[in-house]
Amino acid sequence: MSTAEQVRAFRGMTRAGTRSVLIYRGDLITGAVTLVIQVVLAIAVWRIVYSGRGPVDGVDARTAVAYAAIAACLQSVLLPWQFSSLPMRIRNGQIATDLTRPLGLIWQVFGQNLGVLLGRLPLGAIGLAAAAILGALTLPPGWAAGLLSLVATVGGVLVAMLCNLIVSMVTFWTFEVSGPLIVYRFGSAFLSGSLIPLWFMPGWLRASVEWLPFQAQVYTPVSIYLGQTRGGQALALVGVQLVWVVLLTVLLELVWRRARYRVVVQGG
């Protein structure tokens, strides 16, 4: 298959993913309402925490509130509860039909996941709008930081997708992955900095989180956007994202190569 054909096939999967999100209007509305409530609460809580206090650990009230709002929006687009149908498809044997398609399984899943993500972008926009109305959004310190935070968002999306996919792949061995997935999701929500900014974590925890791929997902783009991480330090964080993308891609390839020989189609 030529590259152009691959790209078209990938786009087809993306479109299917986006459409399968947009077709459930009720689900989207619920998601939007939930996110708005989450954003409003986060803003309220952080404002109370900061009321009458100056900067904590060098972070002022405005930044902390904006961080909470943006991180909640990013998280809701990036890590929906049902991110990928892969574990379910392995469990019920649906994977068989995926494997008879001319596009590799990994690209199919990526295409679909990217589509889901694009379909959920309006949610994130609604969340951000709510934050803006409440006056919780700030602008990045400069256009360079704004641009870099966009790049970092793309990097964060890639790292999140790779992590999700690798965890999903475990189903090929265990056939049951909901336990690990729940641990993974809660863990990543905490360790990526979407619940609590990494600034406020104790030194030892912060140090270990820096060695994990999670901070690249949410903390990196948001802290660059808010100007909390600047200049060379910001570039270094984006570099770390790049390293994670490479490492995780290699890991995924290794896992998938072994999984291919483990494919056992359930039933029928």
Added chain:
Amino acid sequence: MAVIEAAELVKEFSRPAVLEGRLPRLRALFSTKRDITRAVNGVNFEVEPGELVGYLGPNGAGKSTTIKMLTGILTPTSGVCRVAGLEPSRDRARNARNIGVVFGQRTQLWYDLPLRDSFEVLADLYNLDRTTYRNRVGLFTELLDLSDFLDTPVRSLSLGQRMRGDLVAAMLHEPSILFLDEPTVGLDVVAKARLTEFIAETNRSAGTTVVLTTHDMEDVERLCQRIIVIDSGTVLYDGDLSRLKERFMPYRFLVLTLAERSIRRVADIPFATEVETSAVGTVLPYPDRSVVLRFDPREITTPELIARVSQVYQVDELSIVDPRLTDVISKLYDGLLT
């Protein structure tokens, strides 16, 4: 040149061993012992281009496992299979362009989306240009009568509608080889007839090679010239459908309705044996007045037998019935063939 080849094809599955003794399930959690089952055990066959082959066998015979190796889903444990010159499990993506697959038990359509959307995604996956895509969807919509539910989400389709959609999905890229794994399972008579007619037509007009697995012997009789029967992972029979009947059920039935209502049995007719009416297996016009004779056409020709019977009895109606494939196959499965 054969378009599908299987040579000494073997597939083993292993699963955690079932332990015996105390607390077997608890100990099984910590055990690394595994049981190995051979689902396919040295299967050999070749299929020529344009053939329509029935691949038959009882549940668990290894049919689906073979199909899954030929479609590249499973990697053979040993042996080789080739489909249009490619090794499916090594060359999965390229193989996918040559073949179309329908698994009756599951769907390849996008569950949440309207049927039409699935076709559009497949057009992208197989890189069909707009005109070709539109023409084919138009043609299939007409042939399989899809227009009523083209915009219905797949999850709300009936089984028959979904299966028609799946068949189109498998054929949108005009594959030269079709694998149909129980495509008529659970369908009503009308839906089944429509589907089998469509499969036969595709095979006839486009010369598409079709491998069909089914438990429905009517489908087989309607569609297949050649059948391959497997059981316990090995081939039991490979050849003509008619030859199979000749070999394992070499007789036919003569069903008589006699004018003399009181006569329920007939006197000895040479080369014919009177059997229970249930042996015919089909519904008889006058069950309580019918007499069934079984005969071997190699011993006595049908006209000759009819002549002899009419010499002795006044016959109202008569018909010739061939043994049903179901009976032949169940005889095969039961291992009565030896």
